[in-house]
Amino acid sequence: MTALLEVRGLVKQFPIKTGLFGRPKSFVSAVDGLDFDLHEGETLGLVGESGCGKSTTARLLMHLVDPTAGTIRFEGRTVGSSELPLKDFRRQVQMVFQDSYASLNPRLTVAESVAFGPLVHGVSGDEATSRANSLLARVGLDPARFAGRFTHELSGGQRQRVNIARALALQPRVLILDEAVSALDKSVEAQVLNLLLDLKEEFRLTYLFISHDLEVVRFMATRVLVMYLGRVAELGLTESLYTGSRHPYTTALLGSLLSMDPDHRAESAPISGDPPNPIDPPAGCRFHTRCTYAEAVCSARIPVLTPLGEGHSVSCHMSEPGSGHARAPGRAA
Amino acid sequence: MSAILAGEPAPVPIVRSPGYWVTVLRRFSRDPFAVIAALVVLGLIAMAVFAPWLAPQDPLQGMSLRRLRPPGSEGYPLGTDELGRDMLSRLIYGARISLFMGIVPVFAALVVGATIGIVAGYVGGWTNTVLMRTMDVFFAFPSVLLAVALAGALGPGILNSMLALTLVFVPPIARVAESVTTGVRTRDYVEAAKASGAGAFIIIRKQVLGNVLGPIFVYAMSLIAVCMILASGLSFLGLGVKPPMPDWGLMLNTLRTAIYTQPLLCALPGLMIFITSISFNLMTDGLRSAMDIKA
């Protein structure tokens, strides 16, 4: 599969505690070295808890914030360079935000919001409006009834459909869904998920599906990337991750899923404490402070993303040959 | 290549929602105080425009013999001032200058201040700091003192005092514009607009202005009353309008001497200022509430 997006060494630091003339005194690394590919036609799920950096990653990929370090390439061309100017990149990758209410301009009608993108790229007014109408119809909102409405007249599910239509108006190849269904009721969420699956098939899209809901990600994604404190913990095909996770954090996350079975209620919490604050991360492997298998090497060295075969990789000393951890595999053959 | 638009024409007649301003107007009309206030304001403006037809007498002609007649006198329904001129006519004509000096500086300040504030708010960073701290310097002065100082420095006369008043109101409008714009700039829909590849100008024009001009405009309108009072104050101090022009503030000054003999006469120009201020205030309050459309 061709890699549509290649992310290498992505880092984003935010300054905190600005000094006398706005010079920052210290930084928090929201994203601290991210490497992954997004393959054409797949749905890559991005999961993690608060502070893991998944929303920042989305904004970095959309170039709504500039990375502190690292590269993003789309179809082999560096984004923002002369090979691929930002405006052209914008036509290829679009995003659906989490807050369906805040992401629509309250002063514009639904059709105006959807038509804005094409207008910016030089499409004529009439053409843009007709494109908007047809997209609204495609996402299940009858243009005759909805095109002239304002944001506050729509329900959550309807607003999210408008956001999806807006994202599709530029005919992108990639859609980043940043917790796009998290705020919806379960019954509405199912409808929107079905719509996303239909649209993906019809328009041959590639999805980056960011969510904290592991059940939904398992349903939607073909591959899953687990983030912890700005780094990749584990990456692999959905089923191999969910049935055979190799990172203790992934295992703990999956263990926190509620069983839905009254006879098999949770007996113990797989992990204690809260997700840590990214401002002062632990040294070495970021997870070692909460890990039951932690040893000396875990606080000393950052683990490398080790491939395990079949697209499954993990950042853990236990899986890294020769890392020095008691459970690490022996020297590589 | 994405096949999003393969064969889907959609010449569908669009049912438009009433539209933002129509909705605002409807909500406004449900507030009795605001509607009455708006009618009063319109009435005052009409009075100013049609003054030549409304005023029974020449506001500039007076006879000393008839000075300081009380309201209700024969031929002079509201009495005469200290030079024998008809109060009613002077009050009616006074609306012209007083309203003019109240409204024009605010609108001029609106144009300048809103531009400064929106640019500072949208661009942020050093530009914001430089612009807004400059505004703060002027804002630190009490408006009355600033107006008097500027008018005094520029010299008496209507034009100079209007310039002074404009300068007094630019900083507060800029501050409001900046804060509203900063609030809007961080909204998700502006980010989404940026994500569509739009440049700063298009975003400001199509996404930001619509959300920002409303509150700025309403704030500016609420300053009209203040401006009128400041203008009256300047005239009172002799820095604005010069006699024999009819202006409510100036009339307050010249009628001062009659306060013990004909107190009602002196109150009349003040009453006009009061009615105008309150009406503008109530109207802008109503407008602000009407524009606050939530779900």
Place this chain on the structure above:
Amino acid sequence: MTAASVAGPPPAGAEPALAPGEPILDIRNLRVTFTGGPKPVRAVDGVDLSIERGEVVALLGESGSGKSVTLRSILRLHPERKTRMQGAIRVAGTDVMALEGKALTDFRGKGASMIFQEPMLALDPVYSVGEQIVEAILRHESISRADARRRALQWFERVRIPSPERRLDAYPHEMSGGMRQRAMIALALACNPKLLLADEPTTALDATVQVQILLLLRELQRELGLSMVFVTHDIGVAVEVADRVAVMYAGRIVEIGAVRDVIRSPRHPYTLGLLSTRPQGGRLSGNRLPTIPGSPPDLANLPPGCAFAPRCTFAVDACRIAAPEVVEVGNLHHVRCLRTDQTAQVVTSAGTLRP
């Protein structure tokens, strides 16, 4: 550390003791209408609910179901002027609807108390959490400040806040999400209420923290014999904490029963729909999720008859005429539906739902 030593001695002159067999919470025909907007909104439309001492009942539903409104009615938290409340609510024999003024504020925190979804909204940002707990205790009991603080510390240990001594003096914004939620639980339980009301307390938490809090609540409930009403939109959460589940739709309880019965053999079409609309552990990958057609009800314009009828695949004409009465479909399992014989056939013996 036993539960009794933490709870402190029961205060002298307490309210009348509960008669044996009398439910700790008894709601009869509760109707709550909000009159603030252009049209009155019937948020709760005839709710009957009885909870025994030591029982945990989950109110399960989506937005607009009336679950939060029902919960807040128990503490009379709705604005007086814009709300019309009818029906009866009794907590441990006290008639909540009749309480006024001081009696009402005495009841809140002592008769029943609540934990909320957003601890930052429930906790005062300008006081340390320890101070807030001490104030709450002193409000309901006349003990010394030092004793109150000791009790607060015991509660902090009870809810497993690490370094409790130090954390008593922390401010809400200095604590992480999970710790704040624990602090809020300690605050709610500090005065030993008879009834704990929980309004989606884990919705805003990360999954790993949610499990911890749910386990904590279960543990506390067991040890203290707490009675709980737990509002949630998440079926998994309801299964984890509840003995019984009440499914709400458009202001009414449409199904109620033991959690096993409701989850394994749902009999109301809405419950059926809710349960089958989940991704179900990846088993449905590649297919489309079964959905409940239509959209949530407009509480200002409820149709006559069953509120779910417009979206119901089993609906017949009789459903649209009058709201269905309660039907008993099993031991303590009740449903408001006319079509329960149809819904009985949907569930297979394996407990999975046929689409």
